[in-house]
Amino acid sequence: MDTEWLEDFLMLSTTLNFSRAAVLRNQTQPTFSRRIQQLELWLGAALVDRTVFPVALTREGAEFRRAAEELVQALYRERDLARGVARPKRAFIAFAMVQTIATSFFPRWLSHVEGSLGSFRTSVQGGSIYDCFEALASQSCDIVFSYNATAGAVLPDDRSYTSIKIAEEHLIPVCAPKADHTPRYSLDTAGDQPIPYLGFSNHAYLARLVESILQMQSDLPSLDLCYESALAAGLKAMAVAGRGVAWLPYFAVKEEFEAGQLVAAGGGRWTLPLEIRAYRSSDGGGREPVQRLWADMARSEPLRCLPPVAYDRSIAEGRTRSARQIRLKGKRHRPTRTG
Numbered sequence: 001m002d003t004e005w006l007e008d009f010l011m012l013s014t015t016l017n018f019s020r021a022a023v024l025r026n027q028t029q030p031t032f033s034r035r036i037q038q039l040e041l042w043l044g045a046a047l048v049d050r051t052v053f054p055v056a057l058t059r060e061g062a063e064f065r066r067a068a069e070e071l072v073q074a075l076y077r078e079r080d081l082a083r084g085v086a087r088p089k090r091a092f093i094a095f096a097m098v099q100t101i102a103t104s105f106f107p108r109w110l111s112h113v114e115g116s117l118g119s120f121r122t123s124v125q126g127g128s129i130y131d132c133f134e135a136l137a138s139q140s141c142d143i144v145f146s147y148n149a150t151a152g153a154v155l156p157d158d159r160s161y162t163s164i165k166i167a168e169e170h171l172i173p174v175c176a177p178k179a180d181h182t183p184r185y186s187l188d189t190a191g192d193q194p195i196p197y198l199g200f201s202n203h204a205y206l207a208r209l210v211e212s213i214l215q216m217q218s219d220l221p222s223l224d225l226c227y228e229s230a231l232a233a234g235l236k237a238m239a240v241a242g243r244g245v246a247w248l249p250y251f252a253v254k255e256e257f258e259a260g261q262l263v264a265a266g267g268g269r270w271t272l273p274l275e276i277r278a279y280r281s282s283d284g285g286g287r288e289p290v291q292r293l294w295a296d297m298a299r300s301e302p303l304r305c306l307p308p309v310a311y312d313r314s315i316a317e318g319r320t321r322s323a324r325q326i327r328l329k330g331k332r333h334r335p336t337r338t339g
Contacts, residue, residue, distance in 0.1 A: 104252035187266030196244030268312035
């Protein structure tokens with residue numbers, strides 16, 4: 001086995017994107033894909049589920065990831081020792097989270113927490129919420145970060161897990177601005193023309209939260225679903241390009257707001273407050289670095305990132321009286337009514 005296959009696999013397990021991982025490893029995508037296949041043949045197990053987008057680690061892949069990290073770290077440590085270079089042995093703390101949290105929130109959180117604990121080694125595996133909790137159940141990771149909202153409560157709610165709120169977040173509608181810095185598309189002053197809508201794929205957790213926002217509106221304008229993706233980064237890029245309105249976590253678009261590339265596409269009634277919570281097994285065990293980090297999170301105030309429009313609680317307390325249609329891929333769809 002070529003030990004570089006392990007580093008290829010670790011890069012893929014971080015990005016969950018063959019093209020991006022190949023670029024980061026200075027390889028062509030066909031070469032990179034062949035090397036991952038060779039590793040799978042050597043192991044005798046599929047490490048990556050290629051039937052979903054973005055790709056996901058299989059159960060065997062999630063279990064092998066930790067072994068690969070430890071092996072690569074050990075190899076570099078032994079090489080450095082042979083060269084007379086001291087490399088302190090520090091264990092990784094393994095996280096699992098959806099890609100939006102991994103790219104928009106985790107780097108900010110890590111810088112914040114290292115201010116009190118000092119630097120520590122981390123590894124992050126991405127996937128759906130279900131993949132993340134599967135990794136926690138199989139002990140393939142130490143901590144899961146996840147969005148949580150009453151409107152989309154699909155997270156484990158039993159005694160197997162304990163959780164801490166580590167951040168307050170908001171899901172807000174965004175679009176590109178016009179020359180006068182007003183929104184190119186306004187949910188509050190929409191006319192008869194449908195608004196181009198950039199939506200999460202149906203299987204994405206945030207998709208059901210956006211649906212809950214739409215269900216609370218008594219005067220929902222026509223939305224024309226012209227683009228969908230499971231990735232918030234894809235929706236953000238389309239919104240910046242002026243292609244429509246997307247609902248995105250504010251941590252994910254804060255820099256674009258500050259740069260004037262995005263503005264709020266509606267007032268507070270189109271906004272949904274969220275939490276970002278950390279989950280771990282409730283048995284209280286785990287390695288000392290994990291316990292120390294958990295204790296620090298438990299005594300720290302949650303991070304806050306206030307959006308440019310305040311959440312309108314009065315809408316959430318009401319119920320939907322009527323709803324206009326959303327056009328989905330050329331067809332009309334009426335959001336489920338409540339009340």
